Amino acid sequence: MKYRSAFDIIGPIMIGPSSSHTAGAARIGRVARTLFGKEPKKAVISLYGSFAKTYKGHGTDVAIVGGLLDFDTFDERIPQAIQLADQAGIEIEFIVENLVTDHPNTVRIHLFDDEKELDVVGISIGGGTIEITELNSFKLKLSGEYPAILVVHQDRYGVISGVTNILAKYQLNIGHMEVSRKEKGNMAMMVIEVDQKIEDIVIQEIESLPNITQTIRMVE
Amino acid sequence: MFRNVAELVALAESKQVKIAEVMIQQEIEVTGLTREEIIEKMDRNLTVMEQAIERGLKGVQSFSGLTGGDAVLLQKYIKSGNSLTGTILLDAVSKAVATNEVNAAMGTICATPTAGSAGVVPGTLFAVKEKLNPTRMEMIEFLFTSAAFGFVVANNASISGAAGGCQAEVGSASGMAAAAIVELAGGTPAQSAEAMAITLKNMLGLVCDPVAGLVEVPCVKRNAMGASNAMTAADMALAGIKSKIPCDEVINAMYLIGQSMPSALRETAEGGLAATPTGKRLEKEIFG
Numbered sequence: 485m486k487y488r489s490a491f492d493i494i495g496p497i498m499i500g501p502s503s504s505h506t507a508g509a510a511r512i513g514r515v516a517r518t519l520f521g522k523e524p525k526k527a528v529i530s531l532y533g534s535f536a537k538t539y540k541g542h543g544t545d546v547a548i549v550g551g552l553l554d555f556d557t558f559d560e561r562i563p564q565a566i567q568l569a570d571q572a573g574i575e576i577e578f579i580v581e582n583l584v585t586d587h588p589n590t591v592r593i594h595l596f597d598d599e600k601e602l603d604v605v606g607i608s609i610g611g612g613t614i615e616i617t618e619l620n621s622f623k624l625k626l627s628g629e630y631p632a633i634l635v636v637h638q639d640r641y642g643v644i645s646g647v648t649n650i651l652a653k654y655q656l657n658i659g660h661m662e663v664s665r666k667e668k669g670n671m672a673m674m675v676i677e678v679d680q681k682i683e684d685i686v687i688q689e690i691e692s693l694p695n696i697t698q699t700i701r702m703v704e
Numbered sequence: 705m706f707r708n709v710a711e712l713v714a715l716a717e718s719k720q721v722k723i724a725e726v727m728i729q730q731e732i733e734v735t736g737l738t739r740e741e742i743i744e745k746m747d748r749n750l751t752v753m754e755q756a757i758e759r760g761l762k763g764v765q766s767f768s769g770l771t772g773g774d775a776v777l778l779q780k781y782i783k784s785g786n787s788l789t790g791t792i793l794l795d796a797v798s799k800a801v802a803t804n805e806v807n808a809a810m811g812t813i814c815a816t817p818t819a820g821s822a823g824v825v826p827g828t829l830f831a832v833k834e835k836l837n838p839t840r841m842e843m844i845e846f847l848f849t850s851a852a853f854g855f856v857v858a859n860n861a862s863i864s865g866a867a868g869g870c871q872a873e874v875g876s877a878s879g880m881a882a883a884a885i886v887e888l889a890g891g892t893p894a895q896s897a898e899a900m901a902i903t904l905k906n907m908l909g910l911v912c913d914p915v916a917g918l919v920e921v922p923c924v925k926r927n928a929m930g931a932s933n934a935m936t937a938a939d940m941a942l943a944g945i946k947s948k949i950p951c952d953e954v955i956n957a958m959y960l961i962g963q964s965m966p967s968a969l970r971e972t973a974e975g976g977l978a979a980t981p982t983g984k985r986l987e988k989e990i991f992g
Binding site: 487494534 | 705707727728730731734735742745746748749752766767768806807808809810811812813814815816817818819820822825847848850851852854855858859863864866867880916917918919920971972973990991
């Protein structure tokens with residue numbers, strides 16, 4: 485079953501006009517910010533397909549920026565998000581791409597500050613539901629709907645079981661998990677969606693394991 | 705978990721409860737939330753719907769200038785006493801338009817099941833409210849009943865215009881509303897299913913052809929027609945009329961029609977009204 489909840493049908497509460505072009509776009513922006521971990525100093529936003537063609541009329545631009553400012557889909561400040569980002573000193577650049585992507589509603593968000601940068605690709609698949617399909621050139625599938633952790637690690641034996649053992653210890657049930665790597669023995673990433681809230685202690689314990697580079701928590 | 709309308713109706717009949725109750729029970733099982741939390745969450749959706757209608761009836765304009773102000777015209781017309789159709793029907797239409805005009809103007813709405821089709825369910829609910837005087841809980845149940853039917857459509861066909869044309873958006877919304885109106889008016893679960901079937905049958909083949917790619921033209925007026933379609937089908941079902949084609953088969957037919965629709969007619973703004981000379985001119989005026 486693709487849809488499981490009554491609130492997938494009645495909801496979300498959102499700023500119009502389009503659940504896929506506005507609410508979904510805001511959610512992708514917000515997930516990008518969550519993955520970045522803080523407010524970025526600069527965002528380069530590349531729009532593809534239908535996003536590229538109709539973003540002005542659908543407010544896709546303000547919705548994505550609203551998400552980057554940590555606004556929810558129903559935040560009434562979304563129409564003014566670009567001005568608010570400007571006031572907050574965030575530099576925003578939009579690029580309209582002509583490339584054809586797998587999904588018509590695709591956006592690539594590149595976030596920067598003095599210390600780091602992050603590259604996220606998201607698609608809006610309808611009714612406000614989204615998927616993050618790429619993170620720093622790692623392919624992945626993340627809905628942003630469930631509590632999740634992303635663990636960047638070295639591709640070594642035992643790393644995955646080390647992480648899952650900690651989740652088992654704290655009685656966190658895994659709903660979806662995938663592992664991807666760029667090259668054998670090199671950098672790899674685990675994406676783990678769980679059913680329960682992830683406490684700080686769990687993140688700390690995972691980070692203390694050998695061969696773990698970075699752990700990112702996705703908040704509900 | 706019910707998978708289709710037949711199972712949904714059978715569950716309601718065997719437990720002797722409303723369809724809304726079947727949906728609430730399933731939501732408790734799936735999400736692990738308490739009944740109170742689930743009711744409260746839907747209560748918030750209802751409040752947003754009510755506020756959107758109020759705002760739209762005062763008059764809004766979209767940024768493109770394509771839509772806005774029609775809900776006000778309809779309310780004035782109703783008050784003039786000259787309307788040919790019944791007051792409740794036209795009230796439902798005006799409230800559906802009000803909601804969708806607010807949506808087009810980047811106002812706050814509740815997607816039902818999508819933003820483009822957000823007018824039909826609240827429009828009909830707040831129109832029949834005037835006659836049936838439901839309690840707040842009955843209005844919340846109206847939304848759960850709508851959700852139950854929408855859930856079946858979403859899982860067996862589609863609720864997205866890009867995937868299945870406007871029949872999947874406004875069509876689904878109208879079927880959901882018709883089923884819920886029947887329940888609120890005291891009809892049986894089986895009659896709700898008949899109303900859903902009759903409504904969706906009359907929305908089959910509806911293409912998604914937004915002018916300039918925007919959720920405005922023809923979307924706002926399609927919400928109006930979806931609302932009147934839902935009201936008429938609900939009355940037909942309450943009168944005892946049945947759909948010769950069972951509801952689940954109608955939903956499947958809608959799915960198959962959507963699958964065979966060319967992409968030009970599925971929210972790409974490359975066909976239908978979007979491709980008319982005026983549609984093209986408006987697109988040029990808005991986007992240059």
